[in-house]
Amino acid sequence: MAPHDLRRPFKRAAISDQQRRRELSLQRQAQHRRDAQHQARCLASFLNPHSEPEPETTSETEPEPSDSPKELDIRHASKLKGAEARKWFARQLMLPEWMIDVPDQLPQDWYVFARPAGKRCFVVSSNGTTMSRLRNGSMLHHFPSALPSGARTKDSSGSAQSYSILDCIFHESDQTYYVIDMVCWREYSLYDCTAEFRFFWLSSKLVETGACDLPSQYHRYRFSLVPVYNCDQAGLSAAYTGAVPYVKDGLFFYNKYDLFFYSVDKTGNTPLALVWKDENCSQYVIDRIAKDRFQANNSRLFIYSLDRVVLELQDNGNLSTSDDPPVVFGCVDRAFIEQTESRSGNLLQFAISDGGLNFVDGSLRRLIYIISEIPI
């Protein structure tokens, strides 16, 4: 029996880089497995379990983007800066439709809440900082927050790389971000989750971060949840007349089974987010048009009040909605186009009178105003 070797590693790091590569790979794989699992869990089978896939009449020339690039997109977006970031966030507009009739199943399938008045924005926390961006992509605030990875504090739970994206309204008078939806939480994309799941997640996650606490050195703005109700009579009444700590600007309706962003584009005639305004619940019943460049490329028929409509000018002079497929409402002649220096793709605003379409203020004019400044 020989003596036992007792040499210990000398001037060596605890693990070799090879071991590190192995472990990082395993971590990456575990992360991706979690992502895949998470995505599978959120794809709501219970939304419409018996529905057939949409019949494909045309050949698949352009397949739907698969979910994983989408997933990547969000991860990527959280890191974007400057012009890139503006572009990305501007594309993510989720604009509600005006509620012009009562959806079926309103009490069962819908949520309602009183929308706070203020600027609609995305709040992104990552890498020890937090940024809010308006819907045209421009930055509103850059600040430390108690959101995950939202400030450079030592004890932030989770990795510094983790990021979260919230859909908020910034309410000036009390300097509070009212969170109305959650896009992504600690790198968990909620893209494919139903509104029901997102609200559930939001309410269970936000408070525990301390983001709803009063401002402090590492937490400049307070975040707050808005009370969300089922659309039964009690819920509607609470949202419509109930006291809230913020100035109300209409009622916001969410379909419980709506998947974030998607439904708006894919199924044009079943809008899953709606807005209602009247004098009782909003100070902005009438559309206020701000002066700025209009950037959104997927506006649809917007009836801001009962008497206005925005239509897109087509090559052939047709005026159509931005629905998919577009609905043609009428047409204008070449002289009009030249006179107004309009080009194909321009958005034009019209007033609607009993007799049909008329020009706003007595004349048809090109619309160059930005929608993000219109409080919805």
Added chain:
Amino acid sequence: MITAIIILGRTTATHTHTATLHWRLCLLPTLSARVSDSPLLSSFFFVSLIGFLITRSLARSPSQLANSIQMAMEVTQVLLNAQAVDGTVRKQAEENLKQFQEQNLPSFLFSLAGELSNDDKPVESRKLAGLILKNALDAKEQHRKLELVQRWLSLDPSVKTQIKACLLKTLSSPALDARSTASQVIAKVAGIELPHKQWPELIGSLLSNIHQLPGNTRQATLETLGYICEEVSPDAVEQDHVNKILTAVVQGMNSSESNNDVRLAATRALYNALGFAQANFSNDMERDYIMRVVCEATLSPELRIRQAAFECLVAISSTYYEKLAPYIHDIFNITAKAVKEDDEPVALQAIEFWSSICDEEIDILEEYGGDFTGDSDVPCFYFVKQALPVLVPMLLETLLKQDEDQDQDEGAWNIAMAGGTCLGLVARTVGDDVVPLVMPFIEENITKPDWRQREAATYAFGSILEGPSPDKLIPLVNIALNFMLTALMNDPNNHVKDTTAWTLGRMFEFLHGSALETPIITQANIQQIINVLLQSMKDVPNVAEKACGALYFLAQGYEDAGSSSSPLTPFFQEIVQALLTVTHREDAGESRLRTAAYETLNEVVRCSTDETASMVLQLIPVIMMELHQTLEAQKLSSDEREKQNELQGLLCGCLQVIIQKLGSSEQSRYVFMQYADQMMALFLRVFASRSATAHEEAMLAIGALAYATGADFVKYMPEFYRYLEMGLQNFEDYQVCAITVGVVGDICRALEDKILPYCDGIMTQLLKDLSSNQLHRSVKPPIFSCFGDIALAIGENFEKYLIYAMPMLQSAAELSAHISGADDDMLEYTNSLRNGILEAYSGIFQGFKGSSKTQLLMPFAPHVLQFLDSLYMEKDMDDAVSKTAIGVLGDLADTLGSNAGSLIQQSVSSKDFLSECLSSDDHLIRESAEWAKLAISRAISF
């Protein structure tokens, strides 16, 4: 269980066309041996093997028998010939031995035992006879070992009795070599027989040797007892025997024993017997006695006895830490004396005692965070803290005893190295308290003309950088940093420079990074630091290697820079260039310099930001060209080829890091994809080499590439598939197999249902892997997880694999559910197995979600729920398992919906387990639980 066997048997016949016997035999012992001792399964395996052996022995013909008998008579000559200088003679003899063994095993083994025990025979033939006998009982390779055990157990009992009698007789031989060989063979036989309650008289007859006989028999007997304790697990020996063994051993160690060989054998035997002494160490009197004898033996005039006695103390320090308090003061005095005065082998053991105590206390303090409650298994006695004022000066003293060239010698280990290592452990154990005790030594010596003093001072500083608080260290580091940078450039001694560069690396490793409030690296000094390190990378290889290491940690500190600007950006190009230059140095093969340079390059890439993405991109063609060149090299000697393979591994590793870095950002991903085809072609060529490391690295790189490429990866599959299969078949280099399994997961997520055409092959291979008992057990949990990946990718197409995968999962689940009495390793393994099984279930349920075939999963639901319930009842799962398990509950509810509603409501998991998880401290567990709650509420309400 039986169902599993039958189904698997059918699997082989219809699916894989490989040997059915092998497969059927293999699944069960694998699972049973790994997970629990199931007598039913083991006996199934054994019976088959025995049957096989009987058939074999009936096949012998009379002439072969005659041959065997003749062989037995000539055995001495053959054994001597087998050691002949002449190769032809040797070969012939080996062939004869092989024939003899094949023709008549019992007679062969008996002849060997007879040869070994015969004092008239030459010692060379006796030794070899014993060695062959030993190799006929044991093998390194697990599979072979099991075969040999079975073979011995099935031998004719009368032959075995005769062989064992020969072995015991040999212990009294005057020939030391014969005795020593016999000791080892006896231990091997005991290792097989004692656990089967055979050879009950062995210990008794050995102990009867102890008293009346001459020294050499006592020596051999004690040595045998030592080997037996090494070979046999404590529970195979009854306590009465344990007591007697310990008594005999400790008596042999006593200072009254005048024969040094006997005392040495006894001391070494105690080392192995310590694991048996649990009961005796709990008894104050017995423990006092053992400790006294061990401590006395450390004072023996014979060096080997002192060394062996200190080895015992080291072993006691880790096995019986909690019993040491009454003795620690005496032990300190003994060790201090040895460190100061004794020969190096003894002094090294004495230092190791304190290193081992540090290990124990670090473990205890880490586990409980210094927060002791009545629940803590082992309290911390703070031995190191108490000994600190004397321990630290003792260790500092050793630092001055360096060897001239220890930095160039890979295998060097001396008292200065041991002392420095121990000092580092002491710093980790006690933290701040060590600093004031070490600083005067550093200040005293760091500027002395004698290099030994400067080096010792520098080493002392480097040693204490891990453990004490940043508040304590940063002011010191701020002063020392500049001094170190100057020393690294200007000190005339390589040894000092080596340690200086290492110390800088330690500063950056532990005191530089975003978590620290005051940075030691600032805008003002970063330029100088980098200049010095890059300059130092041109120094002799061992110094350059440490400089690379320092740069590694410097880069790591900026890991969190994320997408914002990194202070390294202005130097990025220069650093990369310098590292590439190092890899091309003529002498980069020395002191692992080339490896260090590539590792640092990897870390620099990992920690880079978007600002330097274009420069990282430019690295790709450079590294690809290097890899290409290694593949083109022709007519290499085996030595050169080995170096090429190593280099290929490093280059693949580097590409993997780059792929992972650039693939994670949408912008850079598109640009770097232009190289994907070329990279893939190179990786595939690397598989032509025979090096496991190169394969592993290439496989990892391909996994990263698959993730970055997404569905387009399908174009590589026709060519890549065979290497994937090859990797899954690589049992020997199980790391390669494990990594390949992970890559299958990557490919599943990249290709989704496009992987379907390859699934038959992959699933077959994975099922074979699971059934193999040659494959290292650590690969099996990831294989189960991989089932989940596949199911999630191909959805309801997984249907055809259900009949194979589900029974496997079920039997593995059953075996892993209850493992009472397992040790920590076993529990850890079992938990990883459980996690794999649960991930498989999760993937399968989610894969079938929304399909019309969900009802196919209904029959498995009761079992899955039962598995979850039993995991919950056992209370020994870790957090990872809890999280996966509660998620599976949600997945089951989500996919099966109201069909499983009542089943779910009946399960304990859906109530107690779920509510426990909902209030867990771990946010990942809570998240999964919240998901499960939602899914269950739907399943029940519909």
